[in-house]
Amino acid sequence: MLTLIVCIFSAAILLFVQTRLYAALDAQLGLQIATIGKVYREEPDELADLASEWGITLFRVDDAGGIRQQTEAWAREGLSSPLQPGDSASPLSWTAPSGRRYRVHSLTGSSYRVAAAIDETSLRDTLWTLAVILATGIPFAAGLAVAGGYFLAGRVLAPVGAMAQKAREITAESLAKRLPVDNARDEFGQLATVFNDTLFRLQDAFERLRRFAADASHELRTPLTAMRSVGEVALQSPLDAVAYRDVIGSMLEEVDRLTRLVESLLILTRADSGKIHLVPEDLDLGRLAGNVIDQLHVLADEKRQELTLRVPIRVHATADAALIRHALMNLIHNAIKYTPNGGAITVEVNATAKRAVIEVRDTGPGIPIAHRDRIFDRFYRVDASRSREEGGVGLGLAIARWAVEANGGQIELASEGTDGSLFRVMLPAADDSSAADGHRRVPHELRRGTQEAASS
Known part of the structure; x- marks a missing residue:
């Protein structure tokens, strides 16, 4: 050219x-x-x-x-x-x-x-002299252009060569490496920055996958080891019918733990692969929370806990009913599990600024600030030994977060310190909720545990 x-x-x-x-x-x-x-x-x-x-x-x-x-x-x-x-x-x-x-x-x-x-x-x-000069100068100009272009291209494309060389060294085992960035403001620097961001996301995904595989293996190994130990002990000496019944019951408890773990893993795997299709609909969150509490009140009764639902106004949200029910089930079940006997769990449904809000508050030991950032990670437990004693597998909050975020909402731990826990779920409110129900207050309070209802 x-x-x-x-x-x-x-x-x-x-x-x-x-x-x-x-x-x-x-x-x-x-x-x-x-x-x-x-x-x-x-x-x-x-x-x-x-x-x-x-x-x-x-x-x-x-x-x-x-x-x-x-x-x-x-x-x-x-x-x-x-x-x-x-x-x-x-x-x-x-x-x-x-x-x-x-x-x-x-x-x-x-x-x-x-x-x-x-x-x-x-x-x-x-x-003629001028034509000869021009004709002779054209090859020299082309030669200088090629040489200069080669030199300049080598200088300009040197970062690309460096990035290519570094990229060849990056494997699944060395995702921590990054491409060199000489000047983050030029085109090559921006390109390297984009690649580095991609490598960071890949590294994070690989790390989470490794942790997930390791934690899942550990969680599966624990009940299997317990079942093997119980079975081997039972086979070492003859037992009577009552003892065999206890052995079988213990093994069935571990089987139930395995079943719940596999079901949770299946839900998260399907969620990661995008195979779960949402069916959004207009939900009455107060009625949905009441149904979940009706299913879990037996667990609260066993621990003599007061399980209360407060719905000061009728709140509607557009979301998948099954996923939101699953998220609430995990949150309320966790609150019941970690709240001591005689404690109180309060579920409140409200709305603020085009957001439907569900709060689950308990009087349990709470969650220390040091664990706030990882409380929603898979298989993460604040107290691992106590969680296993309670039958947990460390996936309930992870599933709850996925279910809420899949519906365009947010979930957060709103409490601080160890004075109880407060989990807040925020969902997009239905478009007509304000117009239809904004001025209609429906005072309602349902208490489980004391077996009495009162209106606020």
């Missing part, structure tokens, strides 16, 4: 110089014709002196009587041949029999005709 541009530029220069030189030559030729015409009109006898006095050696003057004056050089070169009869003609270039090139021009007056010519040899030599 650069060579083509240089060729076009050189041709344009040659054409421009040629035009300017011929324009100057035509101006000189016109001046000679004007001089010859003036001398003919004023002092016709002095036409023969034009060559010696004015240096005009190629001209011819015709009048009514024929050729009035003609120089020897004009006749020798036969310059009358290109002249056309009639009125004045534009200057033209003509090649004489001798091979020389002349610029010829004529002017016709009332009773005479003046013609003159100028040798083009020096002009053509100049143009």
Whole structure:
């Protein structure tokens, strides 16, 4: 492309110089014709002196009587041949029999005709010299362009080579490596930054996958080891029917733990693969929370806990009912599990600024601040030994977070310290909830555990 541009530029220069030189030559030729015409009109006898006095050696003057004056050089070169009869003609270039090139021009007056010519040899030599210079310079310009382009491309593309070399070294075992970024504001720096962000996400995904596989293996190994131990102990010595019943019951408890673990893993696996299709619908969150509490109140009764539902206003949200029910089930079940006997769990449904809010508060030991950032991670437990004693597998909050976020909501641990826990679920409110129910308050309070209802 650069060579083509240089060729076009050189041709344009040659054409421009040629035009300017011929324009100057035509101006000189016109001046000679004007001089010859003036001398003919004023002092016709002095036409023969034009060559010696004015240096005009190629001209011819015709009048009514024929050729009035003609120089020897004009006749020798036969310059009358290109002249056309009639009125004045534009200057033209003509090649004489001798091979020389002349610029010829004529002017016709009332009773005479003046013609003159100028040798083009020096002009053509100049143009030829310029053409040779330009033609010779084009390969040199192309060569310099290639060399300079190669040098500059090497300098400019050096970061790309460095990034490519570094990228070849990155494998699944070395995702912590990053591409070099010399200047984060230029294009290559931005590209490297994007790749580094991608590598960071891949590294995080691989780490979570490794942790998930390790934790899942550990969780599966624990009940299997317990079942094997119980079975081996039972086989070492004969037992009576009651003892065998206890052994079988213990093994069934571990089987139930395994079943719940596998079901939770299946839910998270399907969630990660995107195979769970949401069915959004208009939900009455107060009624949904009440149904969940109705299913779990037996667990609260066993621990003599007070399980309360507060719905000061009717709140609607657009979400998948099954997933939100699952999330609430996990949150309330966790609250019951970690709240001591005689404690209280409160579930409140409310709405603020186009958001439906569900809060689950308990009077349990709470969650220390050090664990707040990881409380929703898979298989993460604040107290691992106590969680296993309670039958938990560390996936309930992870499933709850996924269920809420899949419906466009957020879940957070709103409490601080160890004075109970408060989990807050925020969902997009239904479009017509404010218009339909914004001014209609439905006081409602349901208490489980004391088996009495009261209205607020």
